[in-house]
Amino acid sequence: MEPLGLHDIIGPIMVGPSSSHTAGALRIARMARRLLSAPPVRADIVLYGSFAHTGTGHGTDKALVAGLMGMEADDLRIRDSFFLAKGTGLEFAFTRATDAQAEAAGADHPNTVDMHIVDAEGAEIDVRGVSIGGGAAAIRRIDGVDVDVSGKRTSVVVSQKDERGVLAHIARCLADASVNIATTRMYRTRRGARAYTVMEVDGAVPASAKREIESSPSVFGVRIIPAEGQDETQHAAPTSDEEIERAENTFAACDFATGQELLDLCKRESCSIAQAMEAREQALYALDGTECDTEAYLERVIEVMRASTEEPLANPQQSIGGLIGGEAHDIVASCTRTNAVVDGIAADAMARAMAVLETNACMGRIVATPTAGSSGVLPGVLFALQNGKGFTDDELKRGILTAAAVGCLVARNATVSGAEGGCQAEVGTAAAMAAAAAVEMSGGSPAAALDAASNALCCLMGLVCDPVGGLVEIPCQKRNGSAAAMALTCAQMALAGIPNLVPFDETVAAMDTVGRTLPAALRETALGGIAATPSACAWCAQGCGE
DSSP states (O other): OOOOOHHHHSOOEEESSOIIIIIHHHHHHHHHHHTOSSOEEEEEEEEEHHHHHHTTTTTHHHHHHHHHTTOOTTOGGGGGHHHHHHHHTOEEEEEEOOHHHHHHTTOOSSEEEEEEEEETTSOEEEEEEEEEETTEEEEEEETTEEEEEOSSSEEEEEEEEOOTTHHHHHHHHHHHTTOEEEEEEEEESSTTSEEEEEEEEESOOOHHHHHHHHTSTTEEEEEEEOOTTOOSSOOOOOOSHHHHHHHHHHHHHHOOSSHHHHHHHHHHHTOOHHHHHHHHHHHHHHHHTOOOOHHHHHHHHHHHHHHHHHHHHHSOOOOSSSSOSSHHHHHHHHTTSTTOSSOHHHHHHHHHHHHHHHHHHTTOEEEOSSOGGGTTHHHHHHHHHHHHHOOOHHHHHHHHHHHHHHHHHHHHHSOOOHHHHOHIIIIIHHHHHHHHHHHHHTTOOHHHHHHHHHHHHHHTTTOOBOOGGGOSSTTHHHHHHHHHHHHHHHHHHHHTTOOOSSOHHHHHHHHHHHHHHSOGGGBSSSSSGGGGSHHHHHHHHTTOOO
């Protein structure tokens, strides 16, 4: 498993409403586009599982079309992709498979899509992709051959005849071009038939190397899929055995697989969780020889987060699905009255968290933390504390790094995907991240930060994912607002020194077990929970975006 970093948990910066169903879907289509030799002109798309049940409400269909046109995840034009596709000559059609059809097709992941694509040169390709949560995605099948292309590194995808010597030819061509190979896998349906070799490499692949690989009569074609979020210039990755060993040892010394390992690291290095996460991030970049952009990225994150909390307060708008719009503004107004039950920092956090979900539901730009459905909790807490306590943006950065460390641990040892673990995996994790951030910013110890995170996970354990009509609106918005206030409560408990019977790592393990025992109807399919109530079903029957 590729190590997760800051960008994986605090991000992607994206257009809403769902990191797995919008940003992840777009990423699948972008990777599929890279497998073409010319722009796509026709795409027949089959949605399975959660994609099929909630695809329209989550903007999955618009994101797939946008990805086929090469848009980035934070491009506001995604919401107009259907209209824009007509201008490019791209035709498309969608089919929503039943659960029985998904089972028959072997689409066992809840967020699966099949695409039959025709490009401008008349070439055709069949691609299966899955969205694995938090905006990450993978290509799992090409022309009937099972593969695994994650897009985490630049991938060289070679279509070939399965015969002796082809793999050595590919490796030699890359070596001659000074391209370092990170991983190699060859996939085939049977001996001697068509096969695919997928090599993940460090940096870009020169056009000359691609031509040399294609010079073999046993190679049908070569496609290059650049690593997501990276340009195609060559990176100065470690090359000598000594450099590679030094980079790996440095990362190993900074890495932490569990909360206990993180606490041990902080104690050994006399550092905070934020400092430990920043050092790990620098070491992670050094493994690939890429420049660490932590400071610039955090500034961009704060900019987008702040805008997503403020715009709905100043200019309330109705969401795309029509279920929410203006609630954050109403909260602010109500909390100024003499009979307000909640006021101060807690009220501000609640309002701002709800505001982010309005931005998200309007297909505005947000930061997934760790997902789009839970994107309001952390910024709500951060900016409420900044407003109430006078924290600087640099102190907010410390909080974000701490939150990222907690999110990495949950993703590594459980899941942050609602389709896999319910809303506890999304809003629960976001609350844990925000609680830990609040403790860090308030001068609490690393142990106190993880205690706060554990409390938040415990309080939201078992929370199901049941979006009405498949929209990230109800009950998502109110859960974000409530979780922001609860994160502050859990942070204060930890700062007060109130002990936990169950440590962070055991709480994460328990959450993972609970999530995997939830029935499919309670994991983002909109088939159970609040989504299945008579009132919700009556609203959907009137037209809820499906």
